[in-house]
Amino acid sequence: MKWKTSRRRVAMVATGLLFTGGLVGISAGAASGDTTPTAKLALAGPYGDQFLALYQKIKNPANGYFSPEGVPYHSIETLLVEAPDHGHETTSEAFSYWLYLEAMYGRVTQNWAPFNSAWQTMERYIIPKETQSNYNAADPADYAPEALHPSQYPAVGGKLDPAVKVGADPLAAELQSTYGTSQVYGMHWLLDVDNVYGFGNCGDRTSKPAYINTYQRGPQESVWETVPHPSCETFTFGRQGNGGYIPIFIGDSSYAQQWRYTNAPDADARAVQAAYWALTWAKEQGQQGQIATSVANAAKMGDYLRYSMYDKYFKTPGCTSASCAAGTGKNSSTYLMSWYYAWGGSQGSASGSWSWRIGSSHNHGGYQNPFAAWALSTVPELTPRSATAKTDWATSLTRQIDFYTWLQSADGAIAGGATNSWNGNYSAPPSGTPTFYGMAYDEKPVYHDPPSNQWFGFQAWTMERVAEYYYVTGDARAKALLDKWVTWALANTTVSGSTYQIPSTLRWSGRPGGNWQAGTTSVNNANLRVTVVDRTTDVGVAGAYARTLIFYGAKAAHAQSRTTAKALLDAVMTHSDTKGVAVPETRNDYNRFDDVLSGTGDGLFIPSGYTGTMPNGDQIAPGKTFLDIRSFLKQDPEWSKVQTYLNGGAAPTFNYHRFWAQVDVALALADYDRLIGS
Template identity: 60%
Template sequence: MTRRTTALMAAAVMAAGGVPAMAAPAAVACTVSYQVTNEWNNGFGASVSIRNDGDALNGWNLTWTFPDGQRVTQGWNGNFSQTGAVVTVTNPDWARTIPAGGSAQVGFNGSKGATNRPPTDFAVNGVACTGPNKAPTVALTAPTGGSTYTLPAQIPLAATAQDDGTVAKVDFYAGDQLIATDTSAPYTGTWTSPTPGDHPITARATDDRGLVGSSAPAMVKVLAGPAVLASPSTVSVKQGQTATFDVSLATAPSQPVTVTIAGTGSADLTATPTTLTFSGTAKQTVTVRSANNGGELATATFTASAPGHSPATVTVKEIDPSTSDFNKAFLDQYNKIKDPASGYFRKFGDLLVPYHSVETLMVEAPDHGHQTTSEAFSYYLWLEASYGRVSGDWAPFKSAWASMEKFIIPAKADQPTNDSYNASKPATYAPEHPRMDRYPAVLDSSIPVGSDPIAAELKAAYGNSDIYGMHWLIDVDNTYGFGRCGDGTTAPSYINTYQRGSSESVWETIPQPSCDTFKHGGPNGFLDLFTKDASYAKQWKYTNAPDADARAVQVALLAQEWANAQGKGAQIAPEIGKAAKMGDYLRYAMFDKYFKRIGNCSSPSSCPGGTGKSSAHYLMSWYYAWGGAYDTSAGWAWRIGDGASHQGYQNPLAAHALANVPALKPLSATGQQDWATSLNRQLEMLQWLQSADGGIAGGVTNSWEGQYAAPPAGTPTFYGMYYDAHPVWRDPPSNRWFGFQVWGLERTAALYRLTGDARAKKILDKWVPWAIANTTTGTNFQIPADMEWTGAPDTWNATNPGANANLRVRVLNRNQDVGIAASLAKVLLNYAARSGHAAAKTTGEGLLTSLLAHQDSLGIATPETRADYNRFDDVYNASNGEGPYVPPGWTGKMPNGDQIGQGSSFLSMRSMFRNDPQWPKVQSYLDGGPAPTFTYHRFWAQAEIATAFALHAEIFG
């Protein structure tokens, strides 16, 4: 029963009791938003907004009780008084009324002690403001994700929904198609006319005020009828040898079913057995044998069929018997990754978008497995380029580039106000902080910033002001429900997580939309979690991961070389030109964050803004970012680079390509020159950071702690920038992970193989023996996992580099990370191909052979124990600064209604994980059980493995 109906019923009783009838009093229903807008040692400022959810008010009285002894010292837009802890605000004469659905806002400054918790007992005219104040929450309970249905089918639908007010209805959707509606609990329905295919099913609850909440999607498969399944759908077999594929039934039969295997095409390919009997859905294996008779390479199609079932087909292609085992391993891995049944991609029309992982319960840099990153797209390009080299078919490579351009490079409509960008004032300074509880960071226009020296030439070269670069993170299934610019439905959707300095781990992030229209979060969306300003405007903002864009350029270089060798370079010339364009914009990663002068910055006010290229460090920094007003009439936009550069992000091969390869020459006036400088600077930095043991230390920054602070005395420098053992983030320390060693050195080794660069060889000559000494091959292979660093490099002297005798590294532990093992193999094989280093070749091949021992139906993977999953339910701990931090007084909500505030945990802001099929393992761990073990299939890792096989075939096969 709502508050409005209660008030009207009371008036009716009074009239029925013989008292003269009177007009009913105004029914009060209200929502109050309380927001701390500023805070200092012993004081704070706040705003309080009243939304009238009842009848029109003619005169209002707002009250609340402070919980921590706060006192109002100054107020505005209302008449303030305070008795003890109770504050009363009455309307000013000029704002006496609040119409139904209208609002009023008051503000004040106050005094406080050590704590400043927000009030919770707001009331208007004596009525508690407990009316609806958030969107309804809804969870889909049927169907379950991964379910398969056979036509004719009626798919049952069910959901639970809650709201502070009344749930008016629950709609069920298959993708964007409305398939059922229920207006009362229990909320159920039936999809009576499903169509064949894979469908994301969601439930959307609408309350009596029109607020909408959406559930996480559940993917279901609808078959045209009972069906036979076969995987992979494409198989390669060496002439004269054998290969296998799996057959199963999509749904369990009511009685045994016999499946017949029949082949068409070349009789040189035969399958055994030719019949299989199924009583359930377990897979059975079919072996294909290729006749050892030489001749033309054959192709055959095998059809697995059964009465009353849709058949499945598998295409088997012979490959040359002299083809290396690793070339065949590439094709086998490629076929598994591209098989729709494997689940690595979601299809949008004719384009594929790779997931971060097949599995959904996955937390690392992305905080959900069905998000994806620019890194994944760059590996998608590499996978398809390698396939083009092997097969001569470049259509998949072109399709991968088209997908990247459509889904993760923001279109004009996604960055609409770039034309208002002022290159002489690129962005307002806000310091970064080493602890999250120092956020939101205060924007400070008094701090000098430099000018952007490349904006004008980029616009002149490409005819517009838009940025051609990937945003680093998208929500492929729109699991969070942000949609595009708050529409709640569009998938994929641009999102972001990290925003708060070096201590913010993934477990402490608060997801937010890249286009913040204030529809979700708090009154200012999510903006006031990160920066503090006098007012906030709806805006869009994107962050580029230079590592991924540089890898895309690197892949374009390789693709061009391979396609030209086949006489097919013209087929991919448009994509190669776009790679050059991407590299032109990637130069923003070469500049200090606020375009300040490079070198010897020790305070934000004394470090001057740069002019010309004086703000360029010419390295691959951790990011560049850009944004602007959502309102196209507002007229502002901004851009920033980054002064912190990690060794693992450097890509001297991409720099070489953009500086020296004609097809990849940027169109801008100084792009090619900048990349030539960058090539030299990157190789210098890697040499400067090489430890006495061989490993490459962390990186360098022009802005100590992200706020141009003075570093500790004696900190070594590189062109006036400061050595940082763990640049960018500290939880966990960024250069602890061995993966950054091999990602960076793979590019250096490829540069050496392709060009013979002596500087690259010098670095590798020292690094490779160290890596081999810490690696073992075989089924139980072991590679470095975590490292510990001591000492520091010598200050860089380009004419007489130091030996870094005091800079040391120790491998702390080892693991079986399949993706990093493949990356390490690439380093060793590239190096061996040019240098003839026998141990590098042997170890690289040994790692690839080791990986083949860990094959499964989806690819190559090993189990991993996730002890860090104990952080799912961590809340903020002020003593150590760990846990998700929400500023005092800040409250908001996620699109599904998950609340954000003090005491929020990673899980409480992501309640959809509780519905994941793998969640019980994590819950058991949180309840005191053992750490859970998962076998993950990360897209980048599977592609890295495939392309490592392809590399061996290319250079040794």
């Protein structure tokens, strides 16, 4: 996230941050407010029936996917630690998946009320309302370097250096002129849906869902090393009355009350992707007018999503020191989808009035979305209203395909990414590091615990977007990427009846074979290699992977992709239960609940001299653990399984029902039904 002191503006983000039965009609469920059955279903066979059956499980209030406010939880289960640290938090990712689910439901039933309801709920709860009337685009934020380990905060990371020149924000005036507001129309990435922590919003202790954040301190900060904190800092918690949580992240003599939000660009882009399909299917039904407002808002979201194209401090690509050139106009844009953009401002007027905006210097292959870039630059209803947005997204489309091509290994998988800020402080990268438009190749961008490039899920997610883009446009460059990627993925996939194995952990070696700049069309990546370390039955990743194979197989007439997609879906659906689909997961990493920091190793780091309390009274101080500042987890119905493990027993096993995973499987079923059939 970002922080501000009373003295100057600072923006400081470190990491951020898966039945058959013929149904005649179906209720949208309480979360959408719609209970009208529909008579006409756009289904062709049993996979469409399975989509509707899984949809009904997801929307059944008794199954617990949605809060009383109608907000989708990250998972049904509460004791879950991964990117969110509690299952009843939610993410912008979940909202974007919900939109896609309702778009498909609208296609099947011609009922678009649930799609509109999902967009309205998203707008109400996870798009912040604060405005920035005092924002100075010529001086968007003060520089604070990142550090490589949480133990270096706030002494090194987050140490303000207002002498470092930052670039100008070229979007603010255009957006203000277009929309007549200084509100940023983008989702914050994380909500405490049930207000489990007890922050509420702006210190009120009770309101929910509540805006929160966790990650803050460099690439080595895993979820197990995070300190959860409110997005609106009023000094009510943490070090009360004297900085709240800010002194854990920023070192200064005094602190100002403030608010700050972080956007996950892949989620906003997925929302645009969902809006495209909703528009396409509603047009086929002659009902596009029913979703016109939601589609217009998707275009608006795409307008602000351009902030993700910019370097964190609006510096020009190719930086190798903090004194590198500050950007002017759009020369600080990479035209890629970076890890985040963020914005914030002062709370109240006691310390004056200020606000800030930043982009991100780190670009991950798994976050790119050429399909959204294509839709935002070619589809009239989704083209943002701002004068330069269409051109920006057209440029981004080409740049993203270039990026994939530069990162594609000899085996076919897509490697990590590139950064414009080596070590998070604009250091010079190691000599000989290949570059993409001046940005250094980064094997594991953004986070290292675990390495961000090792999860096959990023491969499936990002290549599914490429496959959708290829399916709609027939772009030969996209097909070339998919030809190679699909061959590699299929070679590492086994399916036999109800048994299946897909890649899970990846190990990388080598690097791209040259620099990519304007005019480059290829590089020799013979030495950029990937190895599949182990495999998984993760239902969500399997769903996303199957969707990639479906779109590619349908467009390229690739028989093995089609048959493997069918076999995967058949195998996944053997793991159906009353709430969805799930497979057992053994969580060996849950031994980190009580990790105590030793030197600069793993464990929760709290700066020397800092003491504070969580809303429930848990003490925040040096020597405390992840669990110590989340003692409420001990009351979870599933906690005894973890405690047994911490006491020396076997690693616990859970059957998790993640919202995004259920939706990816549901969408794969519907995609197979409509594109390939039985």
